[in-house]
Amino acid sequence: MAENRRKWWLLGAMSGVLGLIVLDETIVAVSLPSITQELGLSVSAAHWVVNAYLLSFTCAVAIAGRLGDQFSRRHYFSSGAALFAAASLLAALASDGTTLIVARVLQGIAAAVIFPTSIALITKAFDPEKRGTAFGYQTTVGGIFMASGPLVGGLLTQTLSWRMIFWVGIPIVLGIAVLLWLIWSPNYDVQKHKTSSAQTPLEFAGPAFLIVGLFGLVTSVMQGPSWGWTSPMTLGLIVLGLATLALFLQRELTHPAPLLDISLLKIPEFAGGVFIFAIFQLEKIAVFVFAAQFFQDILGRTPILSGVAVSLAILPTLGTSILVGKLTDKFGSRFTLVRGVTCHGAALILLAFAAIQQSFLLALIPLILWGASMPSIAIPVRRVQMNAVPKDKHAQASGINLTIQMLGGSFGLAVCSALITETGSYPLLFFVVGCLTLLVIPIGQRSMAKREGRA
Template sequence: MGLYSEGNRKWWLLVAVSCVLGLVLLDETVVGIALPTIQAELDLSLNQSHWVVNSYLLVFACFVAVGGKLGDQFGMLPVFLTGLAVFGLCSVAGGFAPSGEVLITARALQGIGAAIIFPLFVAMTAMTFPQEERGFALGIGGAIGTIFLAIGPLVGGLLTDLLSWRWIFWINPPIVILIAVVTFVSWRDVDRPPPPPIDWTGLALIASGMFCTVFSLMQSEDWGWNSPAVSGLMVAGLALLVVFAIYELRTANPLIEVDLFKIPVFTASNLTIFVAQYSKMPIFIFAALYAQTELSLSPLGAGMLVMLAALPQPFVAPYCGKLTDQHPPGLLATGGLFGIAVAMALLSLAAPFGNIWLFAPGLLVAGIVTPFVFVPTQAAIMASLPEHKHGQGGGISMSSQMIGGTVGLAVCSTLFAFHKSYVLVFASTAMLLFVVAALCLFLFRRSSPVQTV
């Protein structure tokens, strides 16, 4: 058998689409390390520098729910390649950005490309592999993705120190081109029933509601909490999200089936994913800033330190998957959430001392326990829904994940802007995690077999 054949085609496809997952996860960690350097070189305010990260997350969160539906409407391969092209071209533009405004715009457009390709990873894998191989294939894909996540801080530090922060964007296009070629050669479409129309009204409501809410949080530093613009945008955003929920309950083909949140385990799983992704912002953004500003580490040194929060994950995830098959996934996920809360508490206790040896254990604990949140919750979501709603359940969980990161950065940035305290950022996140973990433990215990809503 040659290097490539029809017999091993599906494995080539799996590696290619898994690298897409990897690129998205890499972007979570690689930019945070370079942020202080970007801020200094482009003369950005603290608020503007956070928008370099948040513009990507915000757009990603607003549009990820529709990414999979675009594939159903117009074909998986054309939509996938279009999303890759947008992601790659905007990476090039970000690397050449002459100002903060251009970089933030490029990052926002890059978020559109990521929102298109991210949900298609699961869909294309599920369509390529038979049922008996699907779980193993998704596990391999997740392992590849977490490898990218793990090396993100190191790559960001190396490129920033040895070359330029611009290379953290320029490394994407060659990988994108390789993914596109392998996917084009390896993909085989399958017959599917006609999909329902896309809920464009719902998409407009959730996108505008999220934008107004998060934008008001981010701009509170510059405009002040007493500003009518901040309070007006906040009220408008929350009102739009309420209208979105009401509209989705009444429309025939909703973008997000809000009724699913009546299932306790489904609600608990998405809430768990939301706060777990929220906690990544203090770890990969503010811990990286702390390492450079308070520990006086170089970008490379900061990357190596923050890498402790990512490096264990590819090794722990397979073991976590086995435990998920043997034990209630909801209890494992709650345990993981308590573990991240402990990690954040350790960071808050260590931060005042400015000692790397006291700070590092909290990051390592976070890296060990994080897979116990994300792996079991996906299993819990699938177990809580009938098979014909698995795709929708996966899409909602991705939205919860992206929105969690967006809100996490917005809230932590606001706290830091007002108090200039890393301790407050870490401690407030720990408190949130402890409260939500207790709530989710109650909800998971109310879980029941597959629902029929």
């Protein structure tokens, strides 16, 4: 196969990976009421079905990204794909909440293996001046899966069973793995040298601190409303989380061969992009989980109609992703990012006013605006980050970026869950998240400035 054709087949396969990851974010939210009823879950346990995936992804993705630079990417990706298929099977067959949550943890770990590898492979296959377009196509495919998730989840749940939402990922991930083997080129692996730091022994104490710290903080926020914010358990987990995260930072900054190269955060473009992605993930969760929940719990809509509403919000990305990728290559990242964030934050604030009116049709307008502007954040930021990071650290950079991004989603779910539990106000939730999104604008302007015209 000619190399030019091969890289486009690779892009197609790796775009399917992004689609699979976002599908597992969106397809479950609409099904939560049915899962809760059949398995007899509490409200907190139901939210753990979503957050178990996010949190395990968060804890594992930076570590998995670092390991992705150590082994054959083809074998490493295939192992992650096999784990994802097995975990999906376990979730589909789960007879109780504990089994389902464990399966979601395993899905998150598997996703953490395959997604950073997919970003690294695309970056390896495409020249810098074409990466914006490549990531644009990838985001389009991801948008198709993302838009399909709520609708497919609602249809399967209402007409068959919520268990079917986990069956659909198995043939997808196995098909992607097979395609990667068929089109593989040795050039897609990292070219290692004897003097490379990648050859030094790996250390695992730092990541262990990271896992304990993130678990402690997220659990304290998730369980705070039911345990009590001043209960010994809540306060103890907060202290444990902060202490172990401090140990993690100290370990990684002083170790001669850290598993996670925190020094990458000294790159302004990369650090700014990391923060933007964290906020981006937070507000995505606010829409996917709590907009669907608002339509069902407050407006009394069916799972199918709720899925249609959220799918309509995501549908515009199919038309805007490629356009945004090309505009980013032509005009620079800051140009598209600032306009995208402005539309994104304003749409969430408008959604808050629609929620006050309790109007289903009125809520669709800001949701569609929100979805249309989504690629204007993801594409330019990812492009600047990958161009700013050394080539031999692309997979690790993707892992660190995704750790903090998914941490934003995990904390976002925990905080939004606590806010709804304490206030019961969906308008307040959407308004707060919208204002937080607008705070990204000055950060984006500063972090993108140095690469404007080159990235």
